[in-house]
Amino acid sequence: MTDLSKTATKGAIIIPAAMESEEVFGCRTTPLVKMDTGTTSIKCQIIHHEPGQTLAVHIHPHSDDIMLVFQGCGEAFLGDAWFEVGEGDVIFAPEGIRHGTRNRTGSDRELVCYNWQVGMALRNGALGAAPDQASEDQSRLATPADCLKEKTPPPASEGIITNVEQGALFTGYGAEMRFVVWPKTGSHKMSLHKAIHPPGMAFREHSHPASADMVLAFRGRGEGYCFDGWYPMNQGDLLLAPRGVTHGTRHPGGGDPEPFICVGVGVPPQLDLYRAAGYL
Numbered sequence: 001m002t003d004l005s006k007t008a009t010k011g012a013i014i015i016p017a018a019m020e021s022e023e024v025f026g027c028r029t030t031p032l033v034k035m036d037t038g039t040t041s042i043k044c045q046i047i048h049h050e051p052g053q054t055l056a057v058h059i060h061p062h063s064d065d066i067m068l069v070f071q072g073c074g075e076a077f078l079g080d081a082w083f084e085v086g087e088g089d090v091i092f093a094p095e096g097i098r099h100g101t102r103n104r105t106g107s108d109r110e111l112v113c114y115n116w117q118v119g120m121a122l123r124n125g126a127l128g129a130a131p132d133q134a135s136e137d138q139s140r141l142a143t144p145a146d147c148l149k150e151k152t153p154p155p156a157s158e159g160i161i162t163n164v165e166q167g168a169l170f171t172g173y174g175a176e177m178r179f180v181v182w183p184k185t186g187s188h189k190m191s192l193h194k195a196i197h198p199p200g201m202a203f204r205e206h207s208h209p210a211s212a213d214m215v216l217a218f219r220g221r222g223e224g225y226c227f228d229g230w231y232p233m234n235q236g237d238l239l240l241a242p243r244g245v246t247h248g249t250r251h252p253g254g255g256d257p258e259p260f261i262c263v264g265v266g267v268p269p270q271l272d273l274y275r276a277a278g279y280l
């Protein structure tokens with residue numbers, strides 16, 4: 001289900017193989033959600049790093065940025081240093097904080113990251129702000145002599161490197177959820193949550209009055225409800241539900257013992273959920 005013609009009112013389940021790729025900052029990039037898919041301030045894309053490739057260190061003057069390591073391992077730049085990252089790691093870079101990612105030379109696997117950005121309306125809007133900028137000292141940062149620091153998160157206001165296994169626990173919907181990136185980690189424009197569906201479990205149809213929701217099938221197989229029915233979701237597919245569009249996710253059961261694990265990005269963060277969870 002990759003019909004993007006009515007995304008703003010009906011949402012969509014976006015299948016990456018149906019989308020065209022382009023090159024951005026040195027890596028093959030597959031746009032999934034952008035302005036012409038019905039959102040004005042949200043972007044989601046897949047960034048593919050072949051062995052030895054670097055997504056240049058850069059800043060977004062008016063956008064926050066989240067990277068999720070979907071496959072492989074490599075290194076992520078945040079603030080002023082490179083950090084080792086692997087599958088499930090999440091890099092949150094607020095506006096103005098330098099960041100980048102790279103796969104190691106000699107690696108035998110592609111490093112694949114899902115990337116969400118919010119705030120492009122400012123960049124492309126009446127304010128006429130400067131475009132995203134590659135860092136001027138990228139060549140120095142990309143040399144093998146770079147110091148690889150331990151994966152210790154910097155203060156939240158300068159961004160954070162964390163993992164989908166970490167974060168504030170919420171079980172109010174009957175299964176484990178983790179608030180991984182959210183206002184308590186310094187993110188005020190968007191949030192990233194993990195949700196586990198054991199066999200047969202559903203996050204039933206719902207809509208968010210103030211937030212858009214982008215739900216990635218991170219591991220396993222399941223189904224996504226989008227506007228008018230349930231559709232299959234395979235690993236890597238993305239359900240886009242703009243504000244007010246009914247959506248849900250579920251494990252279809254049927255003897256599949258593997259959990260269906262989703263990563264959802266909300267724009268803006270869903271404060272009603274945090275209130276229900278007792279964190280606010």
Ligand SMILES: [Fe+2]
Binds near residue numbers: 213247
């Ligand atoms: Fe939702």
